[in-house]
Amino acid sequence: MPKLSVIVPFYNVRRFAPDAVRSLRANARPDFEFVIVDDHSDDGTAAVLERAAEDLSGVASVRHVRRDRNGGIAAARNTGLDAARGEFLTFLDGDDWLAPGYLPELVAAAERLDCDFVRTDHVRVTDRARTVRRVPVGLRDEVLNPRDAILPADRTTSVDYVFAWAGVYRRRLLERGCCTSPRGCTPPRTGRGHGSCTARRSRSPW
Numbered sequence: 001m002p003k004l005s006v007i008v009p010f011y012n013v014r015r016f017a018p019d020a021v022r023s024l025r026a027n028a029r030p031d032f033e034f035v036i037v038d039d040h041s042d043d044g045t046a047a048v049l050e051r052a053a054e055d056l057s058g059v060a061s062v063r064h065v066r067r068d069r070n071g072g073i074a075a076a077r078n079t080g081l082d083a084a085r086g087e088f089l090t091f092l093d094g095d096d097w098l099a100p101g102y103l104p105e106l107v108a109a110a111e112r113l114d115c116d117f118v119r120t121d122h123v124r125v126t127d128r129a130r131t132v133r134r135v136p137v138g139l140r141d142e143v144l145n146p147r148d149a150i151l152p153a154d155r156t157t158s159v160d161y162v163f164a165w166a167g168v169y170r171r172r173l174l175e176r177g178c179c180t181s182p183r184g185c186t187p188p189r190t191g192r193g194h195g196s197c198t199a200r201r202s203r204s205p206w
Helices: 018-024 045-056 071-084 102-111 173-175
Strands: 004-010 031-038 061-066 090-091 116-119 120-128 127-131 167-170
Touching: 004 018, 004 071, 004 102, 018 045, 031 045, 031 071, 045 061, 061 071, 071 090, 090 102, 090 173, 102 116, 102 167, 167 173
Parallel strands: 004 031, 004 090, 031 061
Antiparallel strands: 090 167, 116 167, 120 127
């Protein structure tokens, strides 16, 4: 079983896909799995992904899935989850990228703290501007009761931080039905750079 599966849906992002692929390569380990999902692109993205799958296969396990029809980001992520085999799961959008070494650090944090999922801050990039967006819970590198991260209801909490790719999840959450996205759900966009479920323990971002 791979240590980590990274589900990456792509749809008509030929311009940005190479950056996403390069960032995956900069995070690769032999025990990582990259699940590349082409959501029926028609702009040349498919050709980019074919080359990427071949290139990445030298540094990690790669699963390349092409959907028969475009279904949207939620359906593409679910397709990736169906194919994923990792002990841990995370996401990356096809027009985003990861900092080098981010994925190994993310997995190490989840293992060290023995928690069900980890949430992280992220950087929003628009043109030349870069803005750090932080998880509403201010604690860092601590294990939390999930309820402490979503209450009280009259304040901004982690419930309002709806980014599937801003963290990592143990497979047991998927097996409990906690990681799939509702069909037709389109999350908010944050530029280049997700339900309710009970988890045993969560971890605040660093």
